[in-house]
Amino acid sequence: MIDRRRFLSHSIAGGATLAFAPQLAWARAETDRKLVVIVQRGAADGLATVIPAGDPQFASQRRIFAEEADAALPLDGMFRLHPALERLKTFYDGGEALFAHAVASPYRERSHFDGQNVLETGGAEPFELRDGWLNRLLTLLPGRDSRALALAVTVPLILRGDNRVGNYAPSVLPDANEDLLMRVGRLYDADPELHALWNAAMDTEARAGETAARRSNPASLGALAARLMTGADGARIVTIDTDGWDTHANQTGRLRRELTGLNAMIGALRDGLGDEWRDTLVVVATEFGRTVAPNGTGGTDHGTGSAAMLLGGTVVGGRVHADWPGLATAQLYEGRDLRPTLSMDALVAGAVAAHFGIEPQRAARVLFPDTNARPIEGLVRA
Amino acid sequence: MPNSVIAVNRFGLGGRPDDRLPGDPERWLLDQFARYDPVSAPIAAAPRHRDVMRYFGESTGEFLVESERIREINLAARDGEAMPAMDDRRAEMRRAMLRQGRDFHEAHIAARVASALTSTTPFIERLVHFWANHFAVSIDKRETLGYAGLLEFDAIRPHVLGRFEDMLLAVEQHPAMLLYLDQTTSIGPASEFGARLGNRPRRTLGLNENLAREVLELHTLGVDGGYDQTDVTEFARALTGWTVNGLMRQRYITRFLSPDAAPGSFAFAPELHEPGVRRIMGQSYDQADAAQARAVLRDLARHPSTARHLATKLARHFAGDEPPPALIDRLASAYRSIDGDLSAVYRALIASPEAWVEQPVKFKTPWEWQVSASRALGQDALPDTNVTRLFTQLGQPVWESGSPAGYDDLAGPWAVPDALVRRVERAGAMVRAAADGRDPRQLAEALFADRLSTATAQTIAQAESNGQGLALLLVSPEFQRR
Numbered sequence: 001m002i003d004r005r006r007f008l009s010h011s012i013a014g015g016a017t018l019a020f021a022p023q024l025a026w027a028r029a030e031t032d033r034k035l036v037v038i039v040q041r042g043a044a045d046g047l048a049t050v051i052p053a054g055d056p057q058f059a060s061q062r063r064i065f066a067e068e069a070d071a072a073l074p075l076d077g078m079f080r081l082h083p084a085l086e087r088l089k090t091f092y093d094g095g096e097a098l099f100a101h102a103v104a105s106p107y108r109e110r111s112h113f114d115g116q117n118v119l120e121t122g123g124a125e126p127f128e129l130r131d132g133w134l135n136r137l138l139t140l141l142p143g144r145d146s147r148a149l150a151l152a153v154t155v156p157l158i159l160r161g162d163n164r165v166g167n168y169a170p171s172v173l174p175d176a177n178e179d180l181l182m183r184v185g186r187l188y189d190a191d192p193e194l195h196a197l198w199n200a201a202m203d204t205e206a207r208a209g210e211t212a213a214r215r216s217n218p219a220s221l222g223a224l225a226a227r228l229m230t231g232a233d234g235a236r237i238v239t240i241d242t243d244g245w246d247t248h249a250n251q252t253g254r255l256r257r258e259l260t261g262l263n264a265m266i267g268a269l270r271d272g273l274g275d276e277w278r279d280t281l282v283v284v285a286t287e288f289g290r291t292v293a294p295n296g297t298g299g300t301d302h303g304t305g306s307a308a309m310l311l312g313g314t315v316v317g318g319r320v321h322a323d324w325p326g327l328a329t330a331q332l333y334e335g336r337d338l339r340p341t342l343s344m345d346a347l348v349a350g351a352v353a354a355h356f357g358i359e360p361q362r363a364a365r366v367l368f369p370d371t372n373a374r375p376i377e378g379l380v381r382a
Numbered sequence: 383m384p385n386s387v388i389a390v391n392r393f394g395l396g397g398r399p400d401d402r403l404p405g406d407p408e409r410w411l412l413d414q415f416a417r418y419d420p421v422s423a424p425i426a427a428a429p430r431h432r433d434v435m436r437y438f439g440e441s442t443g444e445f446l447v448e449s450e451r452i453r454e455i456n457l458a459a460r461d462g463e464a465m466p467a468m469d470d471r472r473a474e475m476r477r478a479m480l481r482q483g484r485d486f487h488e489a490h491i492a493a494r495v496a497s498a499l500t501s502t503t504p505f506i507e508r509l510v511h512f513w514a515n516h517f518a519v520s521i522d523k524r525e526t527l528g529y530a531g532l533l534e535f536d537a538i539r540p541h542v543l544g545r546f547e548d549m550l551l552a553v554e555q556h557p558a559m560l561l562y563l564d565q566t567t568s569i570g571p572a573s574e575f576g577a578r579l580g581n582r583p584r585r586t587l588g589l590n591e592n593l594a595r596e597v598l599e600l601h602t603l604g605v606d607g608g609y610d611q612t613d614v615t616e617f618a619r620a621l622t623g624w625t626v627n628g629l630m631r632q633r634y635i636t637r638f639l640s641p642d643a644a645p646g647s648f649a650f651a652p653e654l655h656e657p658g659v660r661r662i663m664g665q666s667y668d669q670a671d672a673a674q675a676r677a678v679l680r681d682l683a684r685h686p687s688t689a690r691h692l693a694t695k696l697a698r699h700f701a702g703d704e705p706p707p708a709l710i711d712r713l714a715s716a717y718r719s720i721d722g723d724l725s726a727v728y729r730a731l732i733a734s735p736e737a738w739v740e741q742p743v744k745f746k747t748p749w750e751w752q753v754s755a756s757r758a759l760g761q762d763a764l765p766d767t768n769v770t771r772l773f774t775q776l777g778q779p780v781w782e783s784g785s786p787a788g789y790d791d792l793a794g795p796w797a798v799p800d801a802l803v804r805r806v807e808r809a810g811a812m813v814r815a816a817a818d819g820r821d822p823r824q825l826a827e828a829l830f831a832d833r834l835s836t837a838t839a840q841t842i843a844q845a846e847s848n849g850q851g852l853a854l855l856l857v858s859p860e861f862q863r864r
Binding site for chain 1: 808
């Protein structure tokens with residue numbers, strides 16, 4: 001099987017130098033590095049996002065979806081990017097986007113619930129671990145670098161655990177009036193715990209400012225994330241949930257809408273971060289992929305291999321990283337799904353370790369203790 | 383030293399404006415045992431097990447008929463290129479079931495809230511919520527949407543004052559738990575059906591260890607309870623064949639079930655059961671059928687590790703995030719001395735000074751806060767049109783913890799900045815909707831008596847209106863903790 005695969009590491013600048021990434025000193029000091037993890041809940045179709053238009057079986061296997069490749073944005077001889085991701089294409093052209101393909105977590109069945117559990121805990125199987133890998137990452141980071149925030153009403157599993165984290169989301173509850181807020185502040189003056197929480201809350205509210213009032217469209221969520229992250233006391237780690245990716249029916253229109261939102265969110269994040277984008281890594285990941293062939297309702301069903309993205313100023317980008325398994329039926333996983341050839345855990349461990357200057361094996365042991373992931377080096381600049 | 387404000391707030395669900403603080407706090411708690419009604423009026427009025435299961439049973443039956451029809455069309459048109467699977471009707475059926483499931487779920491949450499708000503046995507009601515979280519199911523797994531509340535109503539409420547063993551057996555045989563932890567499709571590799579699969583194994587079919595693992599880790603022994611992976615696998619084998627009638631869409635399972643059985647009822651399919659003697663935690667089990675796993679559950683309920691695990695969780699709920707070891711020992715030994723009788727454990731708790739310490743020991747969860755705030759305003763139900771969304775906005779959706787471990791019973795996830803702002807926003811909205819001229823100073827005095835701090839009393843007294851005073855009371859330090 002392996003000899004039939006083609007190893008692809010397309011790069012605008014040429015990928016050959018990656019094998020010689022310099023040895024780094026692993027002493028940790030506080031940095032200005034920032035990490036954003038965007039979870040695509042519902043299993044995003046990687047084949048419609050980073051489109052393998054150059055695969056000889058592409059048209060016959062993707063059938064009704066094949067024509068989507070015509071309008072797509074060319075990345076290299078093999079892959080094209082969904083046309084809604086035009087902003088991400090400019091990142092790619094600027095060497096700030098890396099798309100990984102045929103990626104999967106260790107999970108090999110097809111339940112969203114269990115698949116997201118594995119993606120978020122970093123376990124080898126569902127419910128093996130109780131906390132999220134992003135929370136465990138905090139134990140590896142010094143003081144200031146470990147300030148983490150979920151842009152959600154409740155902290156999602158990926159960031160839950162023993163390390164203290166925050167959360168913030170534009171509220172749909174009616175706003176309390178200014179006078180009440182002021183009086184509550186005074187009421188908490190004599191209570192150290194509530195006083196500290198209240199001050200932190202008012203600080204976040206002030207940062208979120210008008211952005212929060214405009215409610216949660218994707219662009220304002222991206223701008224909000226940027227606002228909460230900028231400056232010396234901004235959050236260093238943020239996680240954002242997106243949903244709507246479970247496209248069992250009428251995939252073309254629904255996916256275009258979701259990807260347009262993702263593109264706008266990340267674009268607004270980048271604009272809001274300004275110069276701090278230089279120190280930022282954005283990881284976009286989903287629990288598993290979708291079937292290669294369309295189903296009977298213009299959609300796709302739960303699959304296995306999918307695509308992931310690394311974006312930002314620290315990414316060694318401008319390339320698609322894939323050990324491409326092929327789309328011919330015999331090459332598919334269980335005759336129906338894109339065969340996973342790249343470990344999500346190895347990708348994440350390698351990228352995050354380099355981004356924060358953590359020794360890669362140590363990062364892998366803490367983030368993914370039971371999956372024997374071998375961190376991929378050279379994805380991100382140290 | 384037992385104190386009536388502590389009894390009402392820490393053990394109960396918070397006072398109502400027309401309640402008087404109990405004269406004898408311990409007596410007040412103990413008297414609730416005899417008065418408790420497992421089927422309180424709001425729960426009696428909610429969609430009941432029979433109605434919910436009848437709906438899902440019928441819908442699933444129609445879905446299976448439609449699936450069979452599509453399968454036959456597909457078989458007939460098998461030339462590979464044609465795409466004959468007209469799936470629209472099935473998709474519409476799925477959507478209809480989802481909609482109805484959401485409606486049941488919403489009605490069940492509203493009933494749970496109303497039962498908590500109007501209860502005159504709030505200590506026992508609190509214990510129901512405690513055990514429902516101990517045996518958590520979560521509707522983010524769609525299979526449990528519409529059933530999740532029934533687990534609490536059918537399997538927990540009737541047993542909350544009885545023996546743990548009976549609650550455990552009722553929970554593990556309830557359709558919500560069997561579906562939530564994938565027990566319904568677990569197949570013994572050497573079972574009659576498993577052996578047939580042996581020749582042509584299919585990826586997704588086989589032994590599923592979820593329920594076995596969570597029973598050991600979460601429901602009984604606890605994570606350090608002395609079991610290992612072999613015990614998990616052996617227990618999973620003993621559980622094979624346990625499934626549910628009338629609710630499943632997998633033809634490979636449904637063909638072993640009786641089509642006439644009541645939907646949602648517990649089923650045992652001998653064709654899926656792994657034959658043989660099982661060895662779990664040093665004990666052998668040679669029963670041939672569903673009795674095997676039941677015998678395991680009974681032994682697990684009596685295990686000293688279970689006593690300790692449950693005692694620790696109860697102690698944490700009433701004596702603080704870091705429960706005193708002496709209290710845990712006392713509760714565990716009460717559990718063991720009367721064979722898992724939960725009333726005996728609660729009595730030991732009430733008699734323990736560690737549960738009556740003066741300072742508040744717990745930061746309220748969003749559920750506890752909302753329930754106590756509504757009780758303080760004298761509400762009998764939440765006027766909100768969407769209670770599901772309300773608890774999501776407060777940060778703790780009901781029966782949706784996202785994990786079989788339930789919600790943490792620790793301050794960590796709840797004492798966070800954003801949650802505090804939401805409580806203030808919510809308090810502001812509640813008093814706007816329920817402005818009835820009640821004097822906040824009197825209410826504060828009635829609820830907290832001599833436990834009311836000077837700072838809170840003054841802030842309330844200086845409020846610009848009654849409504850603002852009430853809102854300040856609902857978010858005061860006294861109200862955020864118990």
